[in-house]
Structures are given as structure tokens and as C-alpha cells.
Amino acid sequence: MIQNFINGLYEFHFLQNALVTAVVIGIVSGAVGCFIILRGMSLMGDAISHAVLPGVAISYILGINFFVGAIIFGLLSSVIITFIKNNSIIKGDTAIGITFSSFLALGVILIGIANSSTDLFHILFGNILAVQDIDKWLTIGVSVAVLLAIVLFFKELLITSFDPLMAKAIGMSVNFYHYLLMVLLTLVSVTAMQSVGTILIVAMLITPAATAYLYTNSLKKMIILSSSIGASSSVLGLFIGYSFNIAVGSSIVITSAVIFAISFLVSPKQNFIKKKVKIDDQKT
Structure with missing residues (x-):
């Protein structure tokens, strides 16, 4: 089975594109996801990943690259959510729920107008085996830009x-870095759409980062570990999906979830098994 996968990588260009794209998305999703969970913004990642759907639909209707529309609507959703949260008594999670569900519904309607049910399925659940050369290079370019931004503004x-509060006290523009992170999150959501679709993007952002958080308290180490887990999950998920002819995006997400489940039981910070054994010993 492994040999067949390796032979496929040598023989089929589409599988080579899928592997490169999956690894790149795994790395950049893992890196951005660390900041998302540290800020308690997992729901924001979910919102933006769904909110890009209308942009994709409009791009399809107009015949332009879906990156353009998706990025515009992703940023628009983050601006709307932040505006509602900062200028009303409505809490952030409520603003997120209203915005992402509305954008998702709008996207489904626009996809229906475009008469493209097949593309809707690929948008929602991903189709990484259909990634073209231009999409691969665009994903690499966007991912490099996102990682470069993280390196340049890491301290901030x-x-x-x-x-x-301390950042604001020493003169940092907290809102600027909030929106910078929203831009990075939107870019990652758009790139990950090709591999896992809008439904499962949040899993690629959150699960590897949450797994890495179980092992370290250093943000730098957490980013490196999270990116490594994201890349590994992508490769294993691609292998499983290709070998057993099942949805690759879902395979990637399940693989990442299994790694988290194992880490939850054995990681030093969680120490779940030792705690369980200790409790059982005390009872006896």
C-alpha cells in the first residue's frame, strides 16, 4: 500500500501537487492556529472559514480567481464581527454566530444561482487531488507571505x-495587530479551502495547535511543533485518502484528531493517564 502511494507520487503529477499543497497548508495552518487558540479566537477561525463562501461564489460567477473574492469577504466578516462586538452590548460569540451563519447562507444561495452544485461540494469539503499547478504555486506564495509576516511581527x-492591556500601555496598536492576524487567518482559510473545504478548515487551524499546546509553554516551540503536526497529518491523511479512495480532506482532519487524542492521554502537561492511575490507587 505504501509502495503504491510512493509509485503514484512518481507517476502522477496531480498527486505530487496534492502532496506539496497539503504539506504547505499543514505548516501555515499550524503556525497561525497557535495565535488563534492563545487569543481564544477559535470561533473567529470558524466564522471566517465559512464567511469566505460568498466571495468564492461571486468569483466563480464573475470568472475571476476565487482567492480575490474569498479574501475580500473574509476580511469583511472580521470587520463586521469586531464592529458589532465593540459598538454594542452583543457579546463576541453572538456576533460571530450571526455573521458566519448569514455569510454561509448567502454563499449557498449564490452558488445555487451560479448552478454549480459540484463546485459547492468541493468548496465545502475540499478536493486537494484536483489542485492545479497555478493553485499550488499560489498556495505556496500566500503561505510564505503569511509565515514571513509571523516572523517579522512575532514579538508584537x-x-x-x-x-x-500591557501592549496598549506601552504604545502598541492592539487593533492593528488584531486585524493583521485576521488578514493572516483569512489567507490561510482561503488556501486551506482546497484541501479540506470550508467546513473543516477550523480543524486544520485548531487541532494541531491545541496538540502542540499540550507539550510546551514556549510559543516558538509551539509554532514549530504545531506546524510539524499539521504537515504530518496532511501527509498521513493524503496517504489514507488516496489508498482507500475516501475523502482526503476528511482523512487529514481525522488523522489530526487522532494525534490530538493520543497526546491528550500521554502529554506531560495533561498527564491524564498518570492522574487516572493515581486516583484509582487512592480509591483502593
Whole structure:
């Protein structure tokens, strides 16, 4: 089975594109996901990943690259959510729920107008085996830009994530770095759409980062570990999906979830098994 997969990588260009794209998306999703969970913004990741759907539909209707529309609507959703949260008594999670469900419904309607049910399925659940050369290179370019931004603004993102009040006190523009992270999140959501679809993007953002958080308290180590887990999950998920002829995007997400489940039981920070054994010993 492994040999067949390796032979397929040598023989089929589409599988080579899928592997490269999956690894790149796994790396960049893992990196951005660390900041998302540290800021308690997992729901925001879910919202933006769904909110890009109308942009994809409009891009399809107009015949332009879906990156353009998706990025515009992703950023628009983050602006609307932040505006509602900051200018009303409505809490953030409520603003997120209203916005992402509305954008998702709008996207489904627009896809219906475009008469493209097949593309809707691929958008919702991904189709990484159909990635073309131009999509692969676009994904690599966007991912490099996102990782470069993280490197350049690492200290600022670190401080504003852990202590926004102190960041504001020392003169940092907390809102600027919030929207910068929203831009990065939107870019990652659009790129990950090809592999796992809008439904499962949040899993690629959150699960590897949550797994890495179980092992370390250092943000740098957490980003490296999260990106490694994301890349590994992508490769294993692609292998399973290709070998057993099942949905690759779902396979990637399930693989990532299994790694998290194992880590939850054995990681030093969680120490779940030892705690369970200790409790049982005390009872006896």
C-alpha cells in the first residue's frame, strides 16, 4: 500500500501537487492556529472559514480567481464581527454566530444561482487531488507571505496575544495587530479551502495547535511543533485518502484528531493517564 502511494507520487503529477499543497497548508495552518487558540479566537477561525463562501461564489460567477473574492469577504466578516462586538452590548460569540451563519447562507444561495452544485461540494469539503499547478504555486506564495509576516511581527503578536492591556500601555496598536492576524487567518482559510473545504478548515487551524499546546509553554516551540503536526497529518491523511479512495480532506482532519487524542492521554502537561492511575490507587 505504501509502495503504491510512493509509485503514484512518481507517476502522477496531480498527486505530487496534492502532496506539496497539503504539506504547505499543514505548516501555515499550524503556525497561525497557535495565535488563534492563545487569543481564544477559535470561533473567529470558524466564522471566517465559512464567511469566505460568498466571495468564492461571486468569483466563480464573475470568472475571476476565487482567492480575490474569498479574501475580500473574509476580511469583511472580521470587520463586521469586531464592529458589532465593540459598538454594542452583543457579546463576541453572538456576533460571530450571526455573521458566519448569514455569510454561509448567502454563499449557498449564490452558488445555487451560479448552478454549480459540484463546485459547492468541493468548496465545502475540499478536493486537494484536483489542485492545479497555478493553485499550488499560489498556495505556496500566500503561505510564505503569511509565515514571513509571523516572523517579522512575532514579538508584537506575542505581546498582544498574552497581554493586550500591557501592549496598549506601552504604545502598541492592539487593533492593528488584531486585524493583521485576521488578514493572516483569512489567507490561510482561503488556501486551506482546497484541501479540506470550508467546513473543516477550523480543524486544520485548531487541532494541531491545541496538540502542540499540550507539550510546551514556549510559543516558538509551539509554532514549530504545531506546524510539524499539521504537515504530518496532511501527509498521513493524503496517504489514507488516496489508498482507500475516501475523502482526503476528511482523512487529514481525522488523522489530526487522532494525534490530538493520543497526546491528550500521554502529554506531560495533561498527564491524564498518570492522574487516572493515581486516583484509582487512592480509591483502593
